[in-house]
Amino acid sequence: MTDWLGLPALASAHGGQIDSLIGWTHVFMLILFVGWGGFFAYCVVRFRRSRHPVASYTGTTSHTSSYLEIGVAVVEAILLVGFSIPLWAARVDRMPPESESLVVQVTGEQFAWNVHYAGPDGRFGRTDIKLLDLQANPLGLDRSDPAAKDDVTTVNQLNLPVNRPIIVRLRSKDVIHSFNVPEFRVKQDAIPGLTIPIWFVPNVTTAEMRTRTENPEFQYEIACAQLCGLGHYRMRGFVTVLSAEDFQTWIDERIQEEAELDIFQ
Ligand SMILES: [Cu+2]
Known part of the structure; x- marks a missing residue:
């Protein structure tokens, strides 16, 4: 179907x-x-x-229609209380344990997606609005914070390991955006002032999807699904789902690169 x-x-x-x-x-x-x-x-x-x-x-003088309406209301109440609310609690409110997941912060801005990984220490470095620089430091990450030493940031590129729960903490710098990856069946608004967690388990790597769709250029896309301004149409990020080993190699390389950059600063 x-x-x-x-x-x-x-x-x-x-x-x-x-x-x-x-x-x-x-x-x-x-x-x-x-x-x-x-x-x-x-x-x-x-x-x-x-x-x-x-x-x-x-x-009409019969009361049949009133009884029918009451019946419909009762069935709808059962659907809501018996199915929708428990499903929402299980799927949305109950997050997988952070120790078994990869936690990523994704911050929307006009018109890009900023991605922030905590690195091996699992702690996100301090961010400060005063350090914010649209080109050099779009998240305002404070590199002098020890927790920030191994942090990795990217713009419009979210790399994820396959078959592992991913918790995305969604934030926004300016207006309401929406994080939408159709292939993951995930869509959530990013609202300024709030950090909204969502979770999912990607189970097909980008490479596998390329073979499956017979499209060697296939990419998972983060499409902003909330009209957020003049550049909304180009607010597009990419998700690459890698094998666990490839993801580890990539993040190790990035930590290395950022450390080298720090030395020169
Ligand atoms: Cu947007």
Whole structure:
């Protein structure tokens, strides 16, 4: 079903559930559409003018429709309390343990995505608005803070290891942006003044997806999904999902590079 709905390729552990939810929603809406469409056609014929030349001013006197409405409200309450709220609690509120996950801070700005890794110490270095420099230090990271020594920052490029829970702490410097990676079935607004955590497990590497889609240039994209200003259209980042080893190699190299930069400063 998801094939003919034209959904993007799937690349996260929880995404299948979202797709089946989208599929079922379509099935239920189709049933409703056919049901109500049929009822409408029935009414048009049943209450046609030639059979009912004068309007009925009393209308129906039975209470069936009221009971039906109460029934619908009860079923909806059961769906909400019995299914939606527990699902939301399990999927959104309950984060995987940080010790088993990779925690990344992603900060939106007009018009870029700033990515911040804590490095091996697992602690994010202090950031200070006074150190903010749009070119050299877009996050205002204080390199003199010991926790910042091994931090890695990138712009518009989020590298992730495959099959490991990722916790993204979403922030924004200016206006509301939205972090959307369609293949992961992830979309969350980034709101100035708030740090919003989201989590997912990417389970297809970029290399694997390139073979699967037969597109050697395939890239996962972070598309800003909230109209955020004149440059919104070009607020685009890339996600590269690497094997655990490749990710480790990459981050080690970056830590090395940043350390060398520090020496020259
Ligand atoms: Cu944006």
